[in-house]
Amino acid sequence: MIYQKRSLDLYPKLFFMPNEICIICGKQTTIDVNTHIDLRYGYVEGAGQCCKQCYDKTYGPSNDYVTTVMRNRTTLITISAEDILGTPNDQELGAKVRQKYWEITGETPEPNQWVCSHCGGDTSGIDYDYLVNTDHLECVLKMNP
Numbered sequence: 001m002i003y004q005k006r007s008l009d010l011y012p013k014l015f016f017m018p019n020e021i022c023i024i025c026g027k028q029t030t031i032d033v034n035t036h037i038d039l040r041y042g043y044v045e046g047a048g049q050c051c052k053q054c055y056d057k058t059y060g061p062s063n064d065y066v067t068t069v070m071r072n073r074t075t076l077i078t079i080s081a082e083d084i085l086g087t088p089n090d091q092e093l094g095a096k097v098r099q100k101y102w103e104i105t106g107e108t109p110e111p112n113q114w115v116c117s118h119c120g121g122d123t124s125g126i127d128y129d130y131l132v133n134t135d136h137l138e139c140v141l142k143m144n145p
Contacts, residue, residue: 018033019031019032019033022050023044023048029051031043046076046078077101077104079093079097083096114134115134116134116136117135118135119136119139121136123135
């Protein structure tokens, strides 16, 4: 058996600059990887590059169902390391993330369902052992001696 010696043509590979991949659909975009983010169309800070079609569907003026679903799936929220490290309580950090989401999207939060009917206090952070339904155990005991 005779083997043919092949020369490796590395020249095109060395100087070939690949394009970015869309973070939503996974297809190759028309944006070169070395293009600065300020000069890119469809770049989502903190997430990456979108192709024109996905970016227009996600961030365009259309309000159809698919666009709404895509927008909800791709809305990115940036939380600073200072906020993360300065909030050791995960529940408080979650509240900060939700607040950021409502600020970014312009949506209004659902009203808090965890309110004591006796004192009007927030019971969302209280351990279940100290609650009667959504009321403080202490308030219930004071009302029913």
